[in-house]
Structures are given as structure tokens and as C-alpha cells.
Amino acid sequence: MHPDAGTEVTGSLPTPPGQTAEQVKLGEQIFHGEKGGTCAGCHGTNAKGSPLAPDLTNGKWRWGDGSMPSIAATITKGVSHPKNYRSGMPPLGGAQLMPTDVLALADYIWSLNHPNGG
Numbered sequence: 533m534h535p536d537a538g539t540e541v542t543g544s545l546p547t548p549p550g551q552t553a554e555q556v557k558l559g560e561q562i563f564h565g566e567k568g569g570t571c572a573g574c575h576g577t578n579a580k581g582s583p584l585a586p587d588l589t590n591g592k593w594r595w596g597d598g599s600m601p602s603i604a605a606t607i608t609k610g611v612s613h614p615k616n617y618r619s620g621m622p623p624l625g626g627a628q629l630m631p632t633d634v635l636a637l638a639d640y641i642w643s644l645n646h647p648n649g650g
Contacts, residue, residue, distance in 0.1 A: 545643035559640025562633050570627045579644055584619055589644045603638040
């Protein structure tokens with residue numbers, strides 16, 4: 533069985549300004565737990581949310597303005613008192629992430645919200 537069986541194919545995601553496609557790909561791998569992240573466990577393998585955590589693809593920002601710095605800050609700090617969800621997100625999603633991992637995740641999440649690159 534192919535290791536990606538059952539996961540939604542994201543295709544070619546746009547690259548945030550000043551970043552690289554490799555960073556977006558690394559963020560995707562971290563998100564899916566291939567490189568130490570735990571994000572998909574709560575936000576879903578397609579990042580469209582679950583009963584535990586919100587959709588990260590719909591452009592609705594609960595804790596910032598959707599900019600790369602605000603996405604990275606939310607990942608870094610976590611969310612102790614979430615809006616509309618009963619469980620919070622620990623800092624770094626409860627994973628041992630390096631600052632470069634956080635930036636790659638922010639690139640990936642930004643890309644999910646800018647399918648046309650803008």
C-alpha cells in the first residue's frame with residue numbers, strides 16, 4: 533500500500549513571498565508527522581479541521597491576521613483557551629520543533645490559504 537493512501541493530494545502549493553518551495557514541502561511533512569509534528573492529529577490530514585481543532589485552510593484567522601509572523605507566533609505560543617473548541621493547543625503543538633520547523637509550518641499553512649499564490 534502506498535504511504536499516502538487515503539490522504540488528500542495538495543498538489544503544487546504556492547510559495548510565500550521570500551520563501552522556497554522546499555520550505556513549504558518541509559512544513560507539509562512536519563504537519564503530517566513525517567518530520568516530528570503532531571498537527572494532523574487534531575487539524576486533520578487535509579488541515580480542514582476536526583472536532584478537536586479548526587480548519588487551517590479557510591482563511592478565517594482566530595489568533596492573528598494570517599501573516600507569516602502571526603501564524604508562527606500561534607504555533608510557537610499555542611492556544612491555551614481556544615474559541616469554539618474544548619481543547620487547547622500546547623506550545624509547538626506539543627512537539628519538539630526547532631524555530632526553522634515553525635517557520636516551515638507557517639509557510640505551509642500560509643500556502644494552504646493562498647491557493648492562487650496571492
